[in-house]
Amino acid sequence: xxxxxxxxTEDFNEWYNEIVELADLCDKRYPIxxxxxxxxxxxxxxxxxxxxxxxxxxxxxxxxxxxxxxIPESSFKKEEEHIEGFGSEVYWVTHAGNNELEEKWLLRPxxxxxxxxxxxxxxxxxxxxxxxxxxxxxxxxYETKQTRAFIRxxxxxxxxxxxxxxxxxxxxxxxxxxxxxxxxxxxKLCLPFIFNKRPEWDKFAGAFYTISIxxxxxxxxxxxxxxxHQYKDNFSKPYEISxxxxxxxxxxxxxxxxxxxxxxxxxxxxxxxxxxGLVLPPEVAPIQVVIIPIIFKxxxxxxxxxxxxxxxxxxxxxxxxxxxxxxxxxGNKYYDxxxxxxxxxxEIGPQDIKKKEIVIVRRDNFEKKSVPQKSFMKSIKExxxxxxLNLYNKAKKIIDENIHRVKTIEEAKNYKxxxxxxxxxxxxxxxxIENILDGxxxxxxxxxxxxxxACPICNNPAKTWMRYAKSY
Amino acid sequence: xxxxxxxxTEDFNEWYNEIVELADLCDKRYPIxxxxxxxxxxxxxxxxxxxxxxxxxxxxxxxxxxxxxxIPESSFKKEEEHIEGFGSEVYWVTHAGNNELEEKWLLRPxxxxxxxxxxxxxxxxxxxxxxxxxxxxxxxxYETKQTRAFIRxxxxxxxxxxxxxxxxxxxxxxxxxxxxxxxxxxxKLCLPFIFNKRPEWDKFAGAFYTISIxxxxxxxxxxxxxxxHQYKDNFSKPYEISxxxxxxxxxxxxxxxxxxxxxxxxxxxxxxxxxxGLVLPPEVAPIQVVIIPIIFKxxxxxxxxxxxxxxxxxxxxxxxxxxxxxxxxxGNKYYDxxxxxxxxxxEIGPQDIKKKEIVIVRRDNFEKKSVPQKSFMKSIKExxxxxxLNLYNKAKKIIDENIHRVKTIEEAKNYKxxxxxxxxxxxxxxxxIENILDGxxxxxxxxxxxxxxACPICNNPAKTWMRYAKSY
Numbered sequence: 001x002x003x004x005x006x007x008x009t010e011d012f013n014e015w016y017n018e019i020v021e022l023a024d025l026c027d028k029r030y031p032i033x034x035x036x037x038x039x040x041x042x043x044x045x046x047x048x049x050x051x052x053x054x055x056x057x058x059x060x061x062x063x064x065x066x067x068x069x070x071i072p073e074s075s076f077k078k079e080e081e082h083i084e085g086f087g088s089e090v091y092w093v094t095h096a097g098n099n100e101l102e103e104k105w106l107l108r109p110x111x112x113x114x115x116x117x118x119x120x121x122x123x124x125x126x127x128x129x130x131x132x133x134x135x136x137x138x139x140x141x142y143e144t145k146q147t148r149a150f151i152r153x154x155x156x157x158x159x160x161x162x163x164x165x166x167x168x169x170x171x172x173x174x175x176x177x178x179x180x181x182x183x184x185x186x187x188k189l190c191l192p193f194i195f196n197k198r199p200e201w202d203k204f205a206g207a208f209y210t211i212s213i214x215x216x217x218x219x220x221x222x223x224x225x226x227x228x229h230q231y232k233d234n235f236s237k238p239y240e241i242s243x244x245x246x247x248x249x250x251x252x253x254x255x256x257x258x259x260x261x262x263x264x265x266x267x268x269x270x271x272x273x274x275x276x277g278l279v280l281p282p283e284v285a286p287i288q289v290v291i292i293p294i295i296f297k298x299x300x301x302x303x304x305x306x307x308x309x310x311x312x313x314x315x316x317x318x319x320x321x322x323x324x325x326x327x328x329x330x331g332n333k334y335y336d337x338x339x340x341x342x343x344x345x346x347e348i349g350p351q352d353i354k355k356k357e358i359v360i361v362r363r364d365n366f367e368k369k370s371v372p373q374k375s376f377m378k379s380i381k382e383x384x385x386x387x388x389l390n391l392y393n394k395a396k397k398i399i400d401e402n403i404h405r406v407k408t409i410e411e412a413k414n415y416k417x418x419x420x421x422x423x424x425x426x427x428x429x430x431x432x433i434e435n436i437l438d439g440x441x442x443x444x445x446x447x448x449x450x451x452x453x454a455c456p457i458c459n460n461p462a463k464t465w466m467r468y469a470k471s472y
Numbered sequence: 473x474x475x476x477x478x479x480x481t482e483d484f485n486e487w488y489n490e491i492v493e494l495a496d497l498c499d500k501r502y503p504i505x506x507x508x509x510x511x512x513x514x515x516x517x518x519x520x521x522x523x524x525x526x527x528x529x530x531x532x533x534x535x536x537x538x539x540x541x542x543i544p545e546s547s548f549k550k551e552e553e554h555i556e557g558f559g560s561e562v563y564w565v566t567h568a569g570n571n572e573l574e575e576k577w578l579l580r581p582x583x584x585x586x587x588x589x590x591x592x593x594x595x596x597x598x599x600x601x602x603x604x605x606x607x608x609x610x611x612x613x614y615e616t617k618q619t620r621a622f623i624r625x626x627x628x629x630x631x632x633x634x635x636x637x638x639x640x641x642x643x644x645x646x647x648x649x650x651x652x653x654x655x656x657x658x659x660k661l662c663l664p665f666i667f668n669k670r671p672e673w674d675k676f677a678g679a680f681y682t683i684s685i686x687x688x689x690x691x692x693x694x695x696x697x698x699x700x701h702q703y704k705d706n707f708s709k710p711y712e713i714s715x716x717x718x719x720x721x722x723x724x725x726x727x728x729x730x731x732x733x734x735x736x737x738x739x740x741x742x743x744x745x746x747x748x749g750l751v752l753p754p755e756v757a758p759i760q761v762v763i764i765p766i767i768f769k770x771x772x773x774x775x776x777x778x779x780x781x782x783x784x785x786x787x788x789x790x791x792x793x794x795x796x797x798x799x800x801x802x803g804n805k806y807y808d809x810x811x812x813x814x815x816x817x818x819e820i821g822p823q824d825i826k827k828k829e830i831v832i833v834r835r836d837n838f839e840k841k842s843v844p845q846k847s848f849m850k851s852i853k854e855x856x857x858x859x860x861l862n863l864y865n866k867a868k869k870i871i872d873e874n875i876h877r878v879k880t881i882e883e884a885k886n887y888k889x890x891x892x893x894x895x896x897x898x899x900x901x902x903x904x905i906e907n908i909l910d911g912x913x914x915x916x917x918x919x920x921x922x923x924x925x926a927c928p929i930c931n932n933p934a935k936t937w938m939r940y941a942k943s944y
Binding site for chain 2: 032035090091092138
């Protein structure tokens with residue numbers, strides 16, 4: 001069976017670059033660097049990911065809305081840290097037709113500064129709170145580093161949730177809910193991750209604190225898939241988002257946001273894929289099962305009828321399934337659907353029909369088995385569940401094996417992946433370690449973070465652990 | 473029951489402006505004119521409209537994809553008529569961070585010039601054809617006329633389908649399919665429309681011909697909801713979209729496009745709404761049925777149980793239904809849901825429960841009836857269908873009564889709405905009539921277009937009819 005030119009284990013980054021185009025996810029030949037074309041298969045896959053996010057949001061009483069793409073410079077400039085953080089990364093619209101605009105507008109890099117002037121009009125009283133909203137949109141960042149499909153792009157397919165609360169505690173409850181959402185969502189996507197409380201100097205511009213959601217890619221680099229931010233009243237003050245309490249007092253809201261992007265797709269491609277192509281988690285696979293009729297001259301109708309019948313029955317159960325009746329060899333069909341990452345292949349030929357069996361082949365481990373035709377529904381559902389579980393467990397093992405808690409820098413040098421080093425909470429010490437290890441600070445664990453050891457730089461007692469890794 | 477400040481029949485435009493905000497569809501206070509905030513209710517409604525379009529596209533084998541928002545100036549400038557038509561209406565991105573871009577980029581006003589350079593890479597052989605694609609995106613036009621929510625905006629929620637074919641005939645078949653899609657779609661939306669073949673000087677920039685989809689608004693102005701374009705090889709030549717035939721010849725593709733926008737929502741609001749608010753077609757109503765428990769002290773549980781039971785049963789049948797248990801008077805609830813245009817209201821109180829009945833009230837005509845509780849499923853489905861039919865028929869009657877075929881300009885002056893006047897196919901004559909009537913040429917009917925009369929301007933024999941109307 002043909003494989004990718006570059007092997008995943010030999011050169012992960014090259015393999016990744018090859019597979020995203022080979023599997024018809026995107027086309028990188030668009031004439032603006034870092035702005036790729038989403039091909040139908042890639043777009044469908046992203047849509048299924050969006051749909052899982054949407055379901056989580058609806059379940060937790062968030063409302064979907066849509067704010068304009070363009071933001072006036074004056075709205076953007078109200079929160080100082082925010083403009084400092086994003087100012088050098090935004091695209092500016094300066095002209096309309098042949099006219100220069102009176103005020104220039106920027107393309108949203110994220111929507112705080114578009115939303116918050118309007119939130120301040122929507123929120124009047126405690127009865128308007130909490131306000132829980134989200135949107136799924138295109139955002140723009142002027143990336144100067146090397147771009148990579150889904151991982152570092154300039155037009156970003158982006159999810160952002162924005163919430164307003166009566167006080168810090170209520171906002172903290174939201175953060176808790178956000179973390180639970182991440183756990184449920186990434187389990188469905190078979191993506192084990194870690195939360196990291198970003199250090200002060202690496203938090204979101206304007207946030208009180210930032211928790212990142214990071215996965216470990218097969219290159220042993222971490223990839224940030226999302227982040228959860230506690231804003232406190234950092235934005236509500238400059239944007240005047242306040243409310244009247246039951247007692248008639250005026251108070252500023254406390255706010256949170258939650259962001260995730262198409263990087264989720266990048267992680268699915270990178271973590272689950274192999275040299276034959278994508279391996280998609282059943283929850284988001286555009287096609288979950290493909291039936292390949294094994295036909296011999298004269299027996300087409302008998303075989304097609306059985307295939308169609310099974311297909312129709314599974315469609316009724318909302319399983320995304322097709323019968324591939326193309327006039328090419330079964331081998332060529334296997335190749336196509338393996339490349340596309342379809343989780344389960346069913347083969348049905350005259351022999352199987354005689355034996356009242358169907359053959360099931362898993363994409364994740366190529367396990368092949370015959371099962372009784374009469375219990376196909378149960379078998380297929382079970383196998384899909386097994387695939388999800390296996391994809392998750394395989395990835396979980398890898399991330400678990402590649403987080404190392406060490407006491408010294410020398411020890412840290414023995415490991416790829418993620419290392420946790422005792423930290424005194426002094427910025428200079430962390431930056432020094434970044435330098436020595438040629439890695440990045442990921443942040444502190446949000447649980448089990450106490451450290452009894454000494455900071456290996458200043459030797460003062462460590463207050464916590466700091467995680468370091470090379471990252472995308 | 474409270475009503476809008478402005479009556480629909482007294483000042484349609486003002487009523488419209490009021491209702492779109494009052495019913496929580498959008499917020500017009502965003503600091504860029506013509507770029508409105510989609511509030512959750514409006515966004516949900518738009519999403520259901522999108523979903524109907526998507527279903528039609530999938531049924532006809534179109535594939536959804538996504539092309540970048542930004543288009544390099546050089547890609548944009550390849551087709552001359554197109555740049556002439558759109559050049560003065562586009563927004564330009566000229567800077568990124570603090571840097572001036574080497575080449576300026578524009579925000580898509582429509583995506584021909586983003587897609588076609590890539591289509592030319594995708595299409596190699598006749599086996600790649602037809603290519604049938606679509607996307608649902610935000611587009612941008614620098615409108616200088618007065619803006620109006622959903623009707624004339626600067627960031628437009630836009631559907632665009634792009635197809636490539638082996639020859640003109642195959643592209644014509646696509647146009648036929650597009651027209652059938654329009655018929656099915658707008659029937660579901662209860663929006664009767666007319667097709668108009670736009671005159672040469674008013675077709676899409678670069679098209680061979682353009683067929684518009686126009687509705688008549690209660691102000692007696694027409695509103696263009698969409699258009700279908702035959703491009704012939706007008707774009708495929710400059711963008712080099714060619715293919716190899718079975719015989720090894722190289723030929724240019726023939727192309728079509730199909731565009732529709734959030735104006736569909738504007739038409740739904742304007743055509744079906746009344747002084748109490750929106751009246752939504754059941755197919756796209758975010759909430760199709762609201763159950764109002766009529767409660768008296770001590771009987772809450774009995775009533776709520778019946779309401780919940782009916783609600784759950786209807787949800788299983790994919791009917792979008794809620795029980796409004798808020799602690800406010802039923803009257804206030806009626807007011808809210810009438811404003812939001814919920815097609816059907818169900819009232820259930822202890823008396824009804826005793827009689828084993830439920831009360832159903834239609835939003836479109838306020839008809840109220842009691843039906844047996846045991847057949848609620850059938851009754852509710854039937855009433856929803858009746859509402860759709862009634863909305864369509866009411867609107868159909870109005871447009872039919874307001875299209876007048878006349879022989880002279882004097883006669884035309886007697887009518888509001890749409891007039892059809894014999895036309896010699898001479899541009900100057902049509903423009904002269906536009907001037908006299910202070911209206912716009914809509915285009916020729918695509919059926920029954922023969923005229924035996926004389927052009928009222930030049931007196932030469934008319935070759936067809938030209939439609940005129942005031943339009944948005």
